[in-house]
Amino acid sequence: MTESPPLLPAPDELTSFFWEAARRRELMIQRCSACGTYQHPPEPVCHSCLSFDLGGAEVSGRGTVYSYTMATQAFHPSFADKLPFCIAVVELDDQPGLKLLTNIVDLQADGVNVGDPVEVCFRALSDAIDLPVFRLVRA
Ligand SMILES: [Zn+2]
Numbered sequence: 001m002t003e004s005p006p007l008l009p010a011p012d013e014l015t016s017f018f019w020e021a022a023r024r025r026e027l028m029i030q031r032c033s034a035c036g037t038y039q040h041p042p043e044p045v046c047h048s049c050l051s052f053d054l055g056g057a058e059v060s061g062r063g064t065v066y067s068y069t070m071a072t073q074a075f076h077p078s079f080a081d082k083l084p085f086c087i088a089v090v091e092l093d094d095q096p097g098l099k100l101l102t103n104i105v106d107l108q109a110d111g112v113n114v115g116d117p118v119e120v121c122f123r124a125l126s127d128a129i130d131l132p133v134f135r136l137v138r139a
Contacts (some may be wrong), residue, residue, distance in 0.1 A: 006078040008129050014042040022130040027120045029098065031057035038095045043129055061120035063134070065091040066099055068112055090134050099110035103133040112136065 011019040014030075021028035030042040034051035040061070045052055068088035074080040086104040091097070098137050104112050107125065118134035 006125055007076055008126055009131075014044065018042065019129060020057070020058060022122060022132050023128075025122050025130070027060050027061045027132050028056040029059050029092070029094070029100075030054050037097050038092075040098060040100055054128060059092055059094040062137070063090040063100075063118055065089075065104065065112055065114050066091040066118045067114060068104060070111075086112060088112070088134065100132070103131075104135065105133045106135045 005091045009015070009019060017028055018019055018030075029038045029040050031038050031054065032046040033046060033053040033055055035046060035049040036058070037046060037048040042054070044054075046054060066089040068086055070084050071087055072084045074083055079085070086107060086128070087091050088098050088102055088104055088136050090104075092100060103123075104118065105121065117137040121135050121139050122130045123133050
């Protein structure tokens with residue numbers, strides 16, 4: 001069986017700050033310079049005040065599991081050796097309702113629950129792309 005190349009993000013003008021920060025192992029989220037609201041994914045205009053003055057700002061990297069599912073089937077061959085894996089929506093602590101679609105990694109047999117505290121970590125997908133993912137914060 002030939003190995004398929006992984007599906008990789010394609011950073012653009014709006015998202016390059018996010019991917020450049022991830023390479024430095026920092027989580028940056030788009031923030032409005034006019035009203036201070038974070039929003040994700042990045043957009044050309046602030047959803048809160050309609051300002052176009054937006055930039056990237058580092059966030060805590062801590063949050064809670066808002067929702068999740070376990071993937072048990074690979075819909076692309078590059079995911080086949082990663083099954084099962086956890087696809088999750090994490091709500092960041094930095095602002096109510098600020099959510100990120102991501103993966104929860106390094107799960108143990110007891111799995112994951114909605115409301116579990118998590119922290120960001122990073123997985124190298126290629127020489128150029130590091131992916132922000134999350135792991136459970138254990139007491
Ligand atoms: Zn704003």
